[in-house]
Amino acid sequence: MAPPSSAVASSDTDSTDHADESDEAGAADAADAADALNSPTVATTAVDGTAQPATEENDPTPDDARHDEPGAEGTDSAAPGPTTDAAEGETVTIATSPEPRRRFRLLPRRRWLRRTLAALAVVVVLLAVLVTPSLVHALTRPGSDTVAARLAEWGRDHGLGPVVTWLEARQYDLDQPPTGGAPPGGIPHAPGAVTDRPGGIPVPPPLPAPDGLPPLPGEGQWQPVVSTPHGDAVRMTTVRPDAAHTSFLVGVLWMDPTLVRGVLHPGTEDPGGDWSVPASVDPDEQRTVVSAFSAGFRLQGDSHGGWYLDGREARPLVPGAASLVIHRNGTADVGAWGSEVRMGPDVAAVRQNLIPLVDHGVVDPTCATGGTAEWGSTVGQAAYINRSAFGVTATGAEIYVGGPALSVCTLGEILRSAGAVRGMELDINPAWVSGAYFHPTGQPRPDAFQLFPGEQVGAQHYLQPSSRDFVSFDLRSVADTAGAPPSTQHHGGKHPPSGTKHHP
Template identity: 40%
Template structure:
């Protein structure tokens, strides 16, 4: 074989070996992430983002939900009679259209403080009039009683957190009330993050932003209009643009004209979606459900009382809200909706993605990012 041919063969072998090596690295990278998620992330990192987007659009836009009542086992549990109201601040009324199902729009109290006040409530709504089977779970967190922390994963937002730092730290576990997913990978949302005193990727003007303040409260803002960096801010997680503003869905969600809400046609996908917002009293509201389009996610946020809201992550393996009962240590954690995938203990082990942890303020835990 000529020297030229040997060089060509060696170069071809190197080119073929590179994808295999990087794929193995992706499959073995520290932090919890299912095989499918690792594979899709690897494809995107290898320049296959447009192909992944096209396949997702093809699949999720062709699997519309039925216009029938949801199966009873897909609905969260309801509160015993007389237990819906407890002392303390209560969530506002939930918007329900049509004839409600049992428990629909009825708030169920969660963890209690010694005086009996509930720190969190949950319920569900059906935000899609054309598809009655679609259910969105809602969690309401009383920000006078809780503190929220943004925790970095082993890979996102910057790949800076070691395995020990990518889970709920031991100091927070006795008072842990809830954990929930963050947003898109940083490269996919054209946005930034501020965490542990470091900004990077850079925060984007106009982006929807979950802002964690030094007192542990979270505001959901349009960056540069409603919020800016200052001594009161300990963490910022951006994701796309606001989907709810002034208590209404933002104009243009259905068209997504400039890709403000993800890749082209992403808004049409019937898939798991999650969102975060604040109500008029400043309390935190998380919403998630399967077979939601971007528009019906925004509608669910509005029904839940959100005045400013943002989309978080999407797809089944990414959407996760898990509630704990620090007041009743023997009660196992639960998903917001029974059909959520993965373990309710997901964020007690190191995870590749950043996430939020919510604790009872009464325990005196620090709200600073970790």
């Protein structure tokens, strides 16, 4: 016999109570998790087809009731279900797909980009306003410095020194001087060579060829380029830099201290300021000038040394630094400051740069291993680039060396082989290494000649204001110009073709 309906209902109710409680607990947990992650949107749809949003604020049905309502199965699911039939007047709840959680953003992307670009534009304009006057000044100041040299100097003056040095190093990496080969046309005859005149201090011995190489015709042979009634005031020669870079030529000047006197000139920018000596070989000095060449590294720190003229220091003199000293009688000397050369009433000018390159007739062994304190930060001591140096011999003769494809060591070796017992590195890089000699006639605008082939700086560069300091040498007397050839034309610093003789 079938059990009473009440008993069946009671049994069914008892058998489902635990399942309902378990289902409700699980459904509640799942709903909480779904709400936390997805925040689904639930809409209620009336029988008449009007959709109304059902939110916690406007849905009057409690959470427990929603689970127990007839036809509400699946309303906790995130997936939409089919629409079920409902009696008239009833409201059917339909679950919609969850909307993705919106990420928190300060500003919309386009607005943020516009504001960032606007801020950058303001910064650029402000920087342009600040730097434009100084940059214009650097590009338009008097002198014959190249645009590249002016930009590099401006960059170093405005905190971009490391960037300029890095660019110079990369340029060197991409354009290193080739090895092997021979100089085009061989060893050239000295442009502006003159007839040899006896007198003065003894002629130095010829410079040897690089180790392991036989000398080329004319290599290392001294040729007079400025003569006086008392002897040759200036001689020059040409040698290859080393046994590897055999297609390049380095120029060497030799000057007789009994016939010439030295002058340290300030640059308009380095060191700048007011001095008794002009920033150029002015028309008065042009009557007797015989040579000029660039001085050392910049004084703002690269030289690791000081500068002295007119009884005052533009930069403090540094003990132990390599120093070019010009005495009041016009003679020049080189040595370590404070030991080999020192301050005294006879000192007219001092130009310091790095450490001594040659001392006691020996090249400093750190020429291949020293760092920025010894040989500067530009490119490096082992790079083969344009370099220059100055030294003195045991007889007091003054030696200048300048040319391409030189390391610190090979520069020092040429200076030593020319007879220097003490010497120092001066400048570096093609834009600054420049040596010139002149035919003085007692009149302004003398003929000017570059020291070595391929020199980037014109020979008449120093006849106009120079931004950097430099050293010139003049005949001691206007009367000594009587032996110089007449000045009939200006050559603009061009180096004649190899093997040709200059006829002024």
